[in-house]
Amino acid sequence: MSRNSDQNYGALWLLTPTVLLYLATFFVPLIMLGVLSFARFEASVTTLGFYFDNYVKIFSDGITLKIFFQTVRLSLMITFWCLILGYPVALLMRSCSPKMKMVLLFCVVSPLLTSIIVRNVAWLLILGRTGIINDTLIQWDLISKPLPLMYNEFGVILAVVHVYLSFMVLPLFGALNSINSSIEEAASSLGAPYWRVFLSVTLPLSLPGVMAGCTLVFILSMGVYLTPVIMGGNFVLTLPMLITESVREQYDWPFASAMALMLLLAIGFMVILSSGVQRLVGRR
């Protein structure tokens, strides 16, 4: 009785409850958003149909497209900083003692499991106008008025990196861990200095992890709502903020749906791009 030979279609009934749940909470709602995005919203009345009003509005109202690109730019910067900060951690996790690995793992996983809002509160207390940094600097007479550490892009990027760094470290660690270290030993024993081994062996071999981590962090960053609201005030606008506002304040479902679909398209584009790059690298 080998497992591979039995095509056990009977086991699939176990999927039924979850599939039914997803139908109601995932597939149908998404289809509804898709349909709504082509509806018309005039004088607070939604008319279903096949109109391109909302998509035209996205590209022509002068603000939505700008905010969309700002969201993309912010997400790319967040991804970049996560990679820069996360790689050394993954590298050390791979080569340190098991005990140390547990400590690092805890430090890396804990943000993943503590609420975003708690982390944002923590940064608020540090970076705010009367936060620790400004308070201390003013007390020491180093500055006369508070530095603008939040309610700007800096604060938002810092706080989001703080929350999503773990999503970068875990795939990086996975990729680094699966590299057979004898390849590096070989390069090293042939006289290559550390940085040379790193650049021409370790780094290229860890590329799948880099791509996975970057894609994950980018996707998450594109959809983040809470941190820009708390850390950015109304000074850093992102697409998720626009979506939330148009539904909760203006009840403009069609426009919100169109923006949501645009967000999904951007994410889909990124996923395809990264798998394309991976295939390209894999072929080499």
Place this chain on the structure above:
Amino acid sequence: MSSQESYGSRLPYKFLVGLVTIVILFLEAPLIILVIQSFTAESYLAFPPPSYGIRWYKEVLTSEDWLNSISLSLIIAAVVTPLSLVLGTMAAFALDRGPKKLKHGLQTIMIAPMVLPHIVLGLGLFKMALQLDIDDSMLAYIPAHLTITIPFVIISVGASLQTFEVSLEEAARSLGASRFWAVWYITLPIIRPALIAGSIFSFIISFDEFIITFFLTTFQRTLPIEMFSTLMYQVKPSIAAVSTLTLAVTAFLTAMLILRGQVTSGDKVIK
């Protein structure tokens, strides 16, 4: 060639350790500062606090608003966790034991809600809840939370099933156990660490969930939503105290997750 230096020993350890220390400080210092500030006895936030006390914890734990939101969040998480564990484990079994050629496609579908930005999922769920007239109620929160927690159970249980030796289950069945009891007495105890991990993930994710619930509620407030609205209004020490309480719950569960994962998978899983 004389003493051969291994690659490992040539790692620029000091440099790496220095860098990582900074990153870890960046990750953990804000939380430590938050915890310290929550024990201030003053009516304002300052660091270090001029005097210490548990004044703000008392305030939080006697305030009706905070208690209501804490219990709402706890109730939701307590309902979501077991449901999520059962449904997710069933799905993971289906994926593991089902036809191999369908596995990849089905798995992608089953964990899809995890990849979808919660803002989009929340928008869709809000529309659906309005359509069914169940917004601002448990009937909306629980299926919504299940949708984002089940993928985590599928992943952790699925990974464990992959390394599980099916011959153990087959041995029990050849001795006359039915499929269900073989799974119940053999498979489930062996993959227990994954079941625990899945439950903890589900609990924490549901307890901390913000944006989807934010769409679904009008009057009811879960803890994250209460925190958010308080925060938008005023930053008081009470927010630091509540944050610390939340942190304590999740940190405890995380520690359990990591320690149990190590301890139990070490001596219980039969290789």
